[in-house]
Amino acid sequence: GQNIDQPTEMTATEGAIVQINCTYQTSGFNGLFWYQQHAGEAPTFLSYNVLDGLEEKGRFSSFLSRSKGYSYLLLKELQMKDSASYLCAVMDSNYQLIWGAGTKLIIKP
Amino acid sequence: GAGVSQSPSNKVTEKGKDVELRCDPISGHTALYWYRQSLGQGLEFLIYFQGNSAPDKSGLPSDRFSAERTGGSVSTLTIQRTQQEDSAVYLCASSLGTGHTDTQYFGPGTRLTVL
Numbered sequence: 001g002q003n004i005d006q007p008t009e010m011t012a013t014e015g016a017i018v019q020i021n022c023t024y025q026t027s028g029f030n031g032l033f034w035y036q037q038h039a040g041e042a043p044t045f046l047s048y049n050v051l052d053g054l055e056e057k058g059r060f061s062s063f064l065s066r067s068k069g070y071s072y073l074l075l076k077e078l079q080m081k082d083s084a085s086y087l088c089a090v091m092d093s094n095y096q097l098i099w100g101a102g103t104k105l106i107i108k109p
Numbered sequence: 110g111a112g113v114s115q116s117p118s119n120k121v122t123e124k125g126k127d128v129e130l131r132c133d134p135i136s137g138h139t140a141l142y143w144y145r146q147s148l149g150q151g152l153e154f155l156i157y158f159q160g161n162s163a164p165d166k167s168g169l170p171s172d173r174f175s176a177e178r179t180g181g182s183v184s185t186l187t188i189q190r191t192q193q194e195d196s197a198v199y200l201c202a203s204s205l206g207t208g209h210t211d212t213q214y215f216g217p218g219t220r221l222t223v224l
Contacts, residue, residue: 042218089152096165097154
């Protein structure tokens with residue numbers, strides 16, 4: 001079967017750095033997406049990786065290793081507004097997005 | 110201009126009743142998706158429309174669920190004879206549709222509660 005694994009919850013301190021990991025087993029691979037979802041709101045797009053390596057976008061970076069079936073989202077200089085759930089999703093060989101359950105990130109002052 | 114919109118934002122219904130959920134995608138987006146998200150769970154794919162092609166209904170959980178998209182724009186998800194396990198947030202997303210890996214833009218969702 002297809003599976004996306006990510007930690008259920010993480011806690012970090014304002015101003016610090018946090019890394020949210022995602023591992024996947026899917027039938028085929030056509031890219032990996034990270035979305036941010038604030039409580040009660042819709043998911044919003046953060047990043048897309050299809051090639052190995054690190055993609056940096058301001059305070060957020062996303063890394064992919066296709067051989068290891070692994071990605072991480074790195075958030076730097078954490079702000080209170082970064083408290084949200086972070087969803088990892090992989091597009092399989094049928095171009096269907098398979099979603100993880102999300103990682104709830106709690107930022108403490 | 111505007112993003113994806115969905116209505117109603119909240120719907121409370123009694124078990125056994127039918128409900129209709131509406132999605133207005135971003136203008137010009139040819140691809141439209143419906144997902145379901147239960148509390149603390151990931152998104153569950155329901156159905157996908159792309160232009161005039163036959164929809165991908167592979168995610169619909171039962172024949173009580175159906176969806177249509179009129180004129181390649183607005184979509185309606187219908188749930189017949191609702192059950193308590195249908196309670197969830199129903200999210201609609203749209204994308205340009207020019208490529209399979211287009212970014213999906215989500216609406217605010219409809220929170221369905223079946224009593």
